[in-house]
Amino acid sequence: xxxxxxxxxxxxxxxxxxxxxxxxxxxxxxxxxxxxxxxxxxxxxxxxxxxxxxxxxxxxxxxxxxxxxxxxxxxxxxxxxxxxxxxxxxxxxxxxxxxxxxxxxxxxxxxxxxxxxxxx
Amino acid sequence: xxxxxxxxxxxxxxxxxxxxxxxxxxxxxxxxxxxxxxxxxxxxxxxxxxxxxxxxxxxxxxxxxxxxxxxxxxxxxxxxxxxxxxxxxxxxxxxxxxxxxxxxxxxxxxxxxxxxxxxxxxxxxxxxxxxxxxxxxxxxxxxxxxxxxxxxxxxxxxxxxxxxxxxxxxxxxxxxxxxxxxxxxxxxxxxxxxxxxxxxxxxxxxxxxxxxxxxxxxxxxxxxxxxxx
Numbered sequence: 369x370x371x372x373x374x375x376x377x378x379x380x381x382x383x384x385x386x387x388x389x390x391x392x393x394x395x396x397x398x399x400x401x402x403x404x405x406x407x408x409x410x411x412x413x414x415x416x417x418x419x420x421x422x423x424x425x426x427x428x429x430x431x432x433x434x435x436x437x438x439x440x441x442x443x444x445x446x447x448x449x450x451x452x453x454x455x456x457x458x459x460x461x462x463x464x465x466x467x468x469x470x471x472x473x474x475x476x477x478x479x480x481x482x483x484x485x486x487x488x
Numbered sequence: 489x490x491x492x493x494x495x496x497x498x499x500x501x502x503x504x505x506x507x508x509x510x511x512x513x514x515x516x517x518x519x520x521x522x523x524x525x526x527x528x529x530x531x532x533x534x535x536x537x538x539x540x541x542x543x544x545x546x547x548x549x550x551x552x553x554x555x556x557x558x559x560x561x562x563x564x565x566x567x568x569x570x571x572x573x574x575x576x577x578x579x580x581x582x583x584x585x586x587x588x589x590x591x592x593x594x595x596x597x598x599x600x601x602x603x604x605x606x607x608x609x610x611x612x613x614x615x616x617x618x619x620x621x622x623x624x625x626x627x628x629x630x631x632x633x634x635x636x637x638x639x640x641x642x643x644x645x646x647x648x649x650x651x652x653x654x655x656x657x658x659x660x661x662x663x664x665x666x667x668x669x670x671x672x673x674x675x676x677x678x679x680x681x682x683x684x685x686x687x688x689x690x691x692x693x694x695x696x697x698x699x700x701x702x703x704x705x706x707x708x709x710x711x712x713x714x715x716x717x
Contacts, residue, residue, distance in 0.1 A: 376556040383559070393704045395619035397558035398697045404562035415566060422560035425553065426689070430522050430647070430679035432554045434500050435547025436618070436640055437526035441533070442540050443637040453603030457611050458638055461594040462645045462672050463653060465615055468589040469695075470659035470668030473582030477575055477661055 372421025375413060379404045490538075496546020503528050520648040522676065554675065558617075561678070561693030568690050575663055582664070583695055586671035587702040590615040591710055609711075610634040613703055614642045617674040620700035624707060639674070646673020647680035662688045670695030 383403055384396030392399070407413040440447075447454055489495060507521035507528065533543055565572065572579070594611040603611070610630035613621040618639050625635040650669035659665050662685050669677040670692025678696060682689030 373556065376559045379562075380555050380559045393620065393623055394697075394701065395617070395623075397555045398617070398620070398700060400555075400559040401562045401565075401693070401697065404559055405565060408562065408566045409569075415563065418560065418563050421556075422563040425557040425560045426564070426682050429554070429557045429682060430676070431500070431504050432550050432557060433522055433640070433643065433676050433679060434504060434525045434529070435496065435544065435551050436554075437522065437644060438529045438533070438543060438547060439540070440526070440637045440640055441530045443633050446631065446634050447637060450603055450607050453598040453601035453607060454611070454638070456601050457594045457597035457603070458614060458641055459645060460597055461590060461611075461614070462642050463649070464593040465586045465590045465672035466646065466650055466653060466659075466668040467657055469582045469586030469671040470654050470664045471657070472585045473575075473578040473667045474659055474661050474664035476578035476581055477664060480575070480577065 369420050369424075372418045375417055376400075376404075376421060376425075379407070490542040490545070493546035493549045496543045497549055498546070499529060499532070499543065500525070500547060500550055503532075517648055517652055520644075520680075522679075523644050523648055526644070558675065558693075558696070561690065561696075564682075564686050564690035565694055568687050571663070571687065572691060572694065578663070579667060579691065579694065580698070582667050583671050583698040584702055586615075586668070586695075587699050587706055590672070590699075591703065591707055606631050607634070611638060612707055614638045615672050615674060616700050616703045617696045620704060624704055628707060628711060640676070643673045643676025646677040650677055650680060651684050663691050666691035667695050671699045674699070 380397050380400040383400030386392070387394060387396045387399050408415055503525045504521060507524040510524060511519045511521045529543070533540065591612050594614055595608050598608045598611050609628050610625055612628065612630065613624040613635060616624065616639070618636055621635050621639050622632050625632050646669055650673055651665065654665045654668055659668060666681050666688030669681050674696050678689060678692035681692040
């Protein structure tokens with residue numbers, strides 16, 4: 369548990385450092401995810417170290433967003449000033465993106481299976 | 489009492505536990521525990537005339553845990569790497585289309601409904617995870633705090649309605665569903681997908697990073713095209 373958390377933070381830290389030093393547009397935690405994936409693939413680190421801590425964090429990830437959501441209250445006035453375009457664009461576009469992404473991915477996925485190429 | 493993180497953390501945990509209980513009892517989409525907790529806490533703070541800063545002292549501790557959680561998304565990705573690698577083409581094309589659709593639909597709708605230039609630009613990266621969205625919007629000249637708020641709102645909508653919506657319009661594959669919700673609703677959507685299905689959650693986590701990268705490069709390009717129009 370402690371070992372897993374420590375290594376997760378170390379990967380986040382290295383991602384953060386690389387992102388800042390090279391002034392990259394990718395945030396440190398996303399880079400850290402990439403580094404950890406690389407570390408696991410190259411067997412530099414063992415997945416067993418992480419399983420417990422990762423499971424604890426990922427099972428409760430939704431909870432960690434609650435305070436971020438409460439932060440919206442600070443910008444209430446900003447949203448209220450142009451609420452109509454903001455609401456319409458935010459709500460509709462969220463559904464548009466899900467429909468476009470999901471439909472295209474599913475279509476390509478099933479056509480790849482129809483080709484009979486890969487099934488393992 | 490308000491000087492330590494104790495208040496914010498306790499309030500969030502108590503509210504979240506009660507919200508989960510409510511969700512289990514009514515089982516309706518709108519009773520999503522994250523959404524109910526956010527609304528309840530905002531109302532409580534306003535009712536007792538409490539400052540957001542006093543809440544945030546504890547809230548920020550919980551938000552901090554998002555960092556290692558995002559790193560931990562590598563674990564389900566690694567566990568399901570073969571299933572995911574086999575579908576690299578649908579994943580890449582799907583996220584690319586979603587990223588493009590997000591920018592065009594958000595900006596187009598805001599423009600059609602009379603949004604100002606700043607608001608239109610602030611909406612452009614709304615489907616991208618917060619840290620990437622903020623750095624994008626600072627570069628293109630939107631209002632960073634507004635973007636931060638819209639990113640969270642988008643995430644909530646996608647997390648609350650995403651899995652149901654996908655099912656209703658015929659998206660049934662776990663990879664396509666995870667990709668759709670992750671591309672549209674970033675981390676908040678991913679958290680929801682992890683509760684539904686681990687493979688969907690892993691793919692949604694991958695979509696956060698891919699969509700962030702694609703939007704970072706696509707948006708300045710689209711703005712240049714729109715500017716020359």
